[in-house]
Amino acid sequence: MPKFTLNNQEIEAKPGQTIIQAAADHGVEIPHYCYHPDLPIDGNCRMCLVDVEKMPKLTPACTTTVNEGMIVRSDNSRVKEAVRGVLEFLLINHPVDCPVCDQAGECRLQDYYMVYGLHTSEIPLSMKVRKRKVIDLGPMVVLDQERCVLCSRCIRFFDHVTQTGEMQFFGRGDHVAIGTFEDRPLDNPYSGNVVDICPVGALTSRDFRFKCRVWFLHATDSVCGGCSTGCSVRIDHRDGAIFRMIPRRNPEVNKSWLCDEGRLSFHELNNTERIQRPLLKGSDGSQAPVGWADALRSVDTRLKEITKVNGSGAVLGFASPSATNEALFLFKRYLQDQMGATKFEFRIASEDKNVSEREDEILRRRDKHPNAMGAIKLGLISDDLNGIRGAIEAARDGRIKAAMVMFLAPLVRRAGDDLAEKQVLELVNALEYSVVIAAHAAEWQKAASVVLPVTAWSEEEGTYTNFEGRVQFAGKAVEPVGDALPVWEMFAMLLHASGAASRWMSAEDVFVTMTEQAEAYRQISLEQTRLPGVVVG
Amino acid sequence: MKKAAKVINVRHRADSGSSFAKEIFAPLAGMGLTMNRMVDNLTGKVNATIRYPEERRAYSDRFRGAHILTAREDGSPRCVACYMCATACPADCIYIEPAEHPDPLIEKYPARFDIDMLRCVFCGFCVDACPEEAIIMSRESELCSFTREDTVWDIKRLMSRPELPEFGLGYRPNKKLVDSTITFTPVDKEKKKLAGRVTLKEDVEMIPNVTGDPTKD
Numbered sequence: 001m002p003k004f005t006l007n008n009q010e011i012e013a014k015p016g017q018t019i020i021q022a023a024a025d026h027g028v029e030i031p032h033y034c035y036h037p038d039l040p041i042d043g044n045c046r047m048c049l050v051d052v053e054k055m056p057k058l059t060p061a062c063t064t065t066v067n068e069g070m071i072v073r074s075d076n077s078r079v080k081e082a083v084r085g086v087l088e089f090l091l092i093n094h095p096v097d098c099p100v101c102d103q104a105g106e107c108r109l110q111d112y113y114m115v116y117g118l119h120t121s122e123i124p125l126s127m128k129v130r131k132r133k134v135i136d137l138g139p140m141v142v143l144d145q146e147r148c149v150l151c152s153r154c155i156r157f158f159d160h161v162t163q164t165g166e167m168q169f170f171g172r173g174d175h176v177a178i179g180t181f182e183d184r185p186l187d188n189p190y191s192g193n194v195v196d197i198c199p200v201g202a203l204t205s206r207d208f209r210f211k212c213r214v215w216f217l218h219a220t221d222s223v224c225g226g227c228s229t230g231c232s233v234r235i236d237h238r239d240g241a242i243f244r245m246i247p248r249r250n251p252e253v254n255k256s257w258l259c260d261e262g263r264l265s266f267h268e269l270n271n272t273e274r275i276q277r278p279l280l281k282g283s284d285g286s287q288a289p290v291g292w293a294d295a296l297r298s299v300d301t302r303l304k305e306i307t308k309v310n311g312s313g314a315v316l317g318f319a320s321p322s323a324t325n326e327a328l329f330l331f332k333r334y335l336q337d338q339m340g341a342t343k344f345e346f347r348i349a350s351e352d353k354n355v356s357e358r359e360d361e362i363l364r365r366r367d368k369h370p371n372a373m374g375a376i377k378l379g380l381i382s383d384d385l386n387g388i389r390g391a392i393e394a395a396r397d398g399r400i401k402a403a404m405v406m407f408l409a410p411l412v413r414r415a416g417d418d419l420a421e422k423q424v425l426e427l428v429n430a431l432e433y434s435v436v437i438a439a440h441a442a443e444w445q446k447a448a449s450v451v452l453p454v455t456a457w458s459e460e461e462g463t464y465t466n467f468e469g470r471v472q473f474a475g476k477a478v479e480p481v482g483d484a485l486p487v488w489e490m491f492a493m494l495l496h497a498s499g500a501a502s503r504w505m506s507a508e509d510v511f512v513t514m515t516e517q518a519e520a521y522r523q524i525s526l527e528q529t530r531l532p533g534v535v536v537g
Numbered sequence: 538m539k540k541a542a543k544v545i546n547v548r549h550r551a552d553s554g555s556s557f558a559k560e561i562f563a564p565l566a567g568m569g570l571t572m573n574r575m576v577d578n579l580t581g582k583v584n585a586t587i588r589y590p591e592e593r594r595a596y597s598d599r600f601r602g603a604h605i606l607t608a609r610e611d612g613s614p615r616c617v618a619c620y621m622c623a624t625a626c627p628a629d630c631i632y633i634e635p636a637e638h639p640d641p642l643i644e645k646y647p648a649r650f651d652i653d654m655l656r657c658v659f660c661g662f663c664v665d666a667c668p669e670e671a672i673i674m675s676r677e678s679e680l681c682s683f684t685r686e687d688t689v690w691d692i693k694r695l696m697s698r699p700e701l702p703e704f705g706l707g708y709r710p711n712k713k714l715v716d717s718t719i720t721f722t723p724v725d726k727e728k729k730k731l732a733g734r735v736t737l738k739e740d741v742e743m744i745p746n747v748t749g750d751p752t753k754d
Binding site: 097098099100104132134209210213215216 | 619620621636642643644668
């Protein structure tokens with residue numbers, strides 16, 4: 001463990017760490033453009049110059065490994081003067097079109113100019129080297145060559161992370177620009193990441209382009225609901241509308257990356273109509289909207305009747321692997337404690353088998369549900385039913401009379417999703433009494449006896465268990481639509497209506513009960529579920 | 538120790554300054570002044586009030602009235618939808634919807650630009666914030682309308698200003714840039730009956746739809 005001095009402060013670095021990394025670990029930010037913690041080191045931007053004692057010249061902090069007894073200064077006038085000079089060079093040909101640039105507000109050029117620069121530009125706009133603007137680079141990225149500081153982060157991303165190598169430098173001297181060969185579109189499934197890693201406004205998002213200035217957005221930490229990898233993300237929203245989703249750095253799960261499908265998955269929330277109010281099927285066979293109290297009382301009474309007549313095995317709990325751990329925990333608790341139900345299932349397309357199966361070598365996984373592992377760990381699985389086919393057969397045989405069917409539509413679509421909905425319809429049709437819990441309206445829900453509207457992903461807080469059993473907390477970003485309730489809250493109300501003790505006031509309360517009572521989640525705390533999450537047994 | 542204050546009876550002081558003659562003549566002197574004023578007013582010697590709306594006060598050059606969106610030479614808005622005005626606005630009365638401009642050097646323009654004149658507090662922060670001199674203010678202060686919807690001015694209304702020759706330009710801190718596009722001269726102070734009128738002496742092409750000959754008052 002080499003010890004060194006940074007700005008008169010004794011710091012212990014990890015072996016092999018560079019100065020910039022050791023400084024960042026101890027909360028000292030050294031300005032940089034080309035350095036990125038998840039990319040190979042390049043050392044081309046020269047912004048991170050620091051003064052190392054006994055070295056004749058300033059040295060870049062991103063390429064210099066820490067040695068025992070090194071004395072480093074990043075805050076003396078010599079360093080500041082050098083950084084100001086580098087910044088002036090980088091801004092020579094920069095068009096300074098911040099008013100129309102989407103990066104404004106989170107731009108490193110703006111930030112460092114305010115800290116180190118504050119110089120007057122010696123180059124009038126007419127003398128600047130003009131390059132191409134608004135170049136269409138595929139479905140995710142728009143390129144502006146003028147704003148680029150040539151840090152090569154995007155080039156290194158495609159060379160080393162996706163290993164597809166689409167981007168490169170073109171030209172010489174003043175006229176160097178980044179681009180793709182013949183402006184070919186970036187069509188690889190991770191291209192959206194270059195927008196995040198670009199420290200300036202050269203690469204901007206096509207999806208987010210001109211939608212909102214970033215300083216209006218509110219950020220909520222969450223977990224991507226697109227697949228079982230469970231990447232840490234940040235949801236940026238304003239006035240109840242989600243504008244974008246960007247990755248949070250989680251070295252244990254997704255590093256700094258996020259796939260394009262996950263990045264755009266929030267659009268799926270608004271693609272189909274939402275259920276606004278609880279629907280109850282009347283004697284004439286049509287569904288009519290009712291209040292929550294009536295709906296829940298009716299569900300509880302009816303399920304109890306069926307249990308009384310047909311025995312406790314007649315009620316099935318069919319869970320959704322897209323719901324939170326808290327929702328699944330109370331779902332099981334209600335049916336088990338109040339109805340004595342023994343049959344639980346969540347599998348439609350063998351989610352338990354492909355939950356950790358990779359779709360590609362970077363992040364994506366075959367199971368497009370964020371919490372299939374949570375459903376397995378909470379025991380919402382039964383060997384004698386073995387998936388939805390078994391449940392349908394049991395319903396047709398008359399072994400199962402009623403069921404609570406939770407179905408939350410996946411945020412990332414795949415071929416076969418229609419088949420899944422068809423199978424759920426088959427199950428609902430085969431039942432005498434069916435309670436459907438869903439967020440989005442669908443044609444097949446017309447067959448259900450009761451439809452209860454719940455919140456979709458991003459509208460309730462809770463924890464998700466990813467493919468490796470890592471429990472991660474996701475916050476609530478936007479308000480639910482209509483009368484929709486969070487799933488945990490609905491079951492807490494249902495338990496209350498059923499006469500059981502129900503003392504949960506928040507998802508956190510349910511989490512605490514879950515860690516006390518569910519075997520798999522024993523001994524974990526809510527703090528542990530924040531970045532980078534905690535792996536359970 | 539603090540010195541004890543001397544106690545004064547105010548009534549004694551008033552009595553000592555008063556006399557019988559003063560008691561009698563002071564109201565008469567006051568009445569005389571009132572009569573003089575009345576005569577002056579009736580004969581038109583002095584005129585204390587402005588007969589609004591037939592007459593109008595000459596407002597200052599910095600008056601913060603209804604906003605103007607200035608235009609480029611081809612008549613399209615100078616605004617690049619950067620949201621600086623909406624960010625600076627303390628009343629949150631500016632709503633902008635940007636769109637892609639065909640010219641990559643302009644890149645962005647407002648497809649919608651609405652100002653809610655009922656919410657607006659006419660502070661002029663939007664004018665200060667604008668990096669393009671795209672929003673300036675006029676001296677127009679008569680913003681009544683019969684429906685609430687009419688008080689939300691859209692981009693068309695903010696750019697086409699038929700009332701402008703009557704009221705003139707208001708607050709615009711960066712005169713150099715604005716003067717290159719809009720020129721105006723305030724009228725002489727002597728023209729009492731047309732107080733506050735302004736003349737647009739040179740071309741007003743940058744503000745489209747200003748009708749009439751701007752050289753005439």
